Ligand SMILES: C[S@@+](CC[C@H](N)C(=O)[O-])C[C@H]1O[C@@H](n2cnc3c(N)ncnc32)[C@H](O)[C@@H]1O
């Protein structure tokens with residue numbers, strides 16, 4: 570059950586969003602975070618397109634010029650479920666003051682070592698969103714990328730992310746849609762055929778539709794202002810953003826209703 574983590578290494582954070590069996594999957598893969606051909610290959614492939622999206626949304630929200638040298642100087646960004654820091658590091662490079670949080674201690678160790686090698690100053694913590702919220706943490710931007718399908722109660726988790734986001738801030742959430750196509754692409758394609766991910770990494774019934782996620786964000790006071798699909802093109806072998814096709818991977822930005 571969610572409270573019983575005694576069968577793990579004991580290095581994982583507790584919190585009501587934590588599903589111990591989900592954490593065990595990431596704990597087992599921790600060493601591979603920065604291997605572009607390892608088990609996180611899909612995230613490495615996805616990284617440029619989601620970085621483009623996130624950078625332009627943050628620049629728009631805060632009136633920054635995304636092409637300047639350090640456009641996010643002065644912004645506080647929280648990356649929840651940061652893993653090895655694939656998206657955390659570019660945020661720091663763009664000048665933001667970045668906190669990366671992951672419930673798996675081993676991920677945080679890997680992230681810290683890699684950031685140090687890159688000469689990046691990132692505040693990495695092995696904890697949960699709810700623990701940061703209890704401390705009263707407030708951020709200009711909260712990122713929750715590819716994590717909501719792994720937490721115990723997605724609506725509760727989204728509410729915590731929203732509480733961590735300042736009134737004039739933005740939260741950006743990416744995940745997998747629950748469609749026949751996502752079963753084919755994310756489970757059969759990525760796990761069974763391509764073997765990019767170990768079998769069982771994703772559970773299709775935990776995937777969330779864009780409407781469900783948007784409803785959770787609206788309920789949490791950060792209604793969706795923008796949603797895009799992230800689409801893999803097997804002929805060009807690359808990813809692009811789409812206004813129309815949110816059938817597999819997608820990303821949503823929420824800002825204050827007022
Ligand atoms: C698919 S990975 C995504 C990593 C990173 N956000 C990225 O997109 O590159 C999901 C991450 O969420 C972490 N995680 C899962 N449940 C969590 C929870 N309840 N609180 C904090 N982190 C969690 C896992 O340890 C894992 O590193």
Ligand SMILES: [Mg+2]
Nearest residue numbers: 715716718771
């Ligand atoms: Mg995932």
